[in-house]
Amino acid sequence: MSKKGDNAKKALIDSLNGVLADHLALYMKTKNFHWHVSGPRFHDLHLLFDSQATQILALTDIIGERVRKNGGDTLTSIGAIAAKTRIKDQDSTSLSPEAMVKELREDNIALIAAIREAKAAAGEAGDNATDGSSDDWTDQAEQRVWFLDQIIK
Template identity: 65%
Template sequence: MTSKDNSKAALIDSLNGLLADSFALYLKTKNFHWHVRGPQFHDLHLLFDTHATEVFAMTDLVAERVRKLGGKTMTSIGSIAARTTIADEDDTSLDAMAMVRQLFEDNTAFVGTLKAIKELAGEAGDNATDGMIDDWTDQTEQRAWFLREILA
């Protein structure tokens, strides 16, 4: 295997990790959308839904990028669970600010993942993935910013 082949394989693997994280972040954000309560219910309910929609929109783009590069994608809930770095949250009684804090931390970590993948895309000479990562990073940084400002 050449260095270029190794770079491409590493990029495909990291994109599959991103796909797993995208699905997990989507579900966690939707979970909080469904279970948020308290004085900021209306605003957070709508914000979480907007964020979930944005994250879900990424999933198909990430999966199609993997396929365009010649790789195979996640195939099941089990394969997603095995790869994600986003921690599950099954406690439906969390207060709203605990939800906001978790999503802030998850989105901040997601930015780090995106930046690492951007480096791999550069090593693989994949300009298309590199450009897409810029858009996804900007979206994720905006989500983290909104959440951070709620916590201030």
């Protein structure tokens, strides 16, 4: 493989690990909100957050395996996730339901941007499988944003 090809593959692996870290961090935040939501909308938001967390977690193995199939090493620890994610921690257990929804909406929008960057890196590296799979990852995140938008309105 040429030097340019090596660099493109390294950039793809780095980008995929970032997307993996973002999914893992967003999963944890979504579960935090699932566990700590309260108020009159508890039931609906509790179920929505759980459903979204399950969807997010389901993608982590697929993304990690794309890293491995491209010859890279995946994230190995909480510290590695923290170092790579763009998703900001939220340690509060007493946010309002509205604040939770808004934060998850913004995080999913940031995730979409990261996935699009990984898709571009996949194109540069000639990885058609990641390029195609990233469309599904984007669609799932866009659906989460759409659902969260409906609650904000």
